[in-house]
Amino acid sequence: MIFAANFKMNHTRASTKAYLDALNQKLASKRSEDRVFIFPPSTALDHYDGDFTIGAQNAYPEKNGAFTGEIGLDQLDEFGIKTILIGHSERRDILGEDQALIAQKFSYFKSKGFEIIYCIGEALEVREEGEDTVMVHLLSQFKGIDLAYEKLIIAYEPIWAIGTGRSAKVEEIASTHSTLKKHFDRPLLYGGSVKPANIKEITAIEGVDGVLVGSASLEVESFTEMIFC
Ligand SMILES: O=C[C@H](O)COP(=O)(O)O
DSSP states (O other), X not given: OEEEEEOOSOOOHHHHHHHHHHHHHHHTTOOTTOEEEEEOOGGGOXXXXXXXXXXXXXXXXXXXXXXXXXXXXXXXXXXXXXXEEEOOHHHHHTSOOOXXXXXXXXXXXXXXXXXXXXXXXXXXXHHTTOHHHHHHHHHHTTTTOOTTOTTEEEEEOOGGGTTSSOOOOHHHHHHHHHHHTTSOOSOEEEOSSOOXXXXXXXXXXXXXXEEEESGGGSSHHHHHHHHTO
């Protein structure tokens, strides 16, 4: 099982270090087959020792250059970062990343051998049109994405469940994951209001290979409670 924490625009260098120190103490008894990823803000990227993988929430698909406000490969290399989130709905909807840029990022970081957690998800109005419409939308988000890439992990995150405290229903997750998995043979995470109260039922669903957690990962106690569920 994969447990990934996306801090989004939360935590600092200091609080991330404190979080990871506390996490390390708890991971000693982690199931060996489980993997833990932490995606802190870019300002907190650094070399950290521990049984977890640190990843970048975002980066520009260039080594370096005139890209004001961005970080690129050079800045990730400095801290040995080789894992990245791409396609998160907040990058798509708030930061305006279109599929062309997302695919460009995917191709670039794939060419550099990065492990990629690639995010897809639909808005409520798409979900309300039914499963067939949802699937057409989700599959459209794979345009330009190599689904056979061996370092690819996919995260299905219904946008209407993100940050709402209400995850998708078990049957919705089961059905969507089952259909998606007909299109690729890669780990598939669920994200969208995962928390200690629902982690057991969500990770028990066939086709769920892990979770990508936002709000409920911000406190180390909550995140580790889910890892040891
Ligand atoms: O990347 C994490 C997802 O956006 C889920 O966020 P959430 O757990 O706060 O709903």
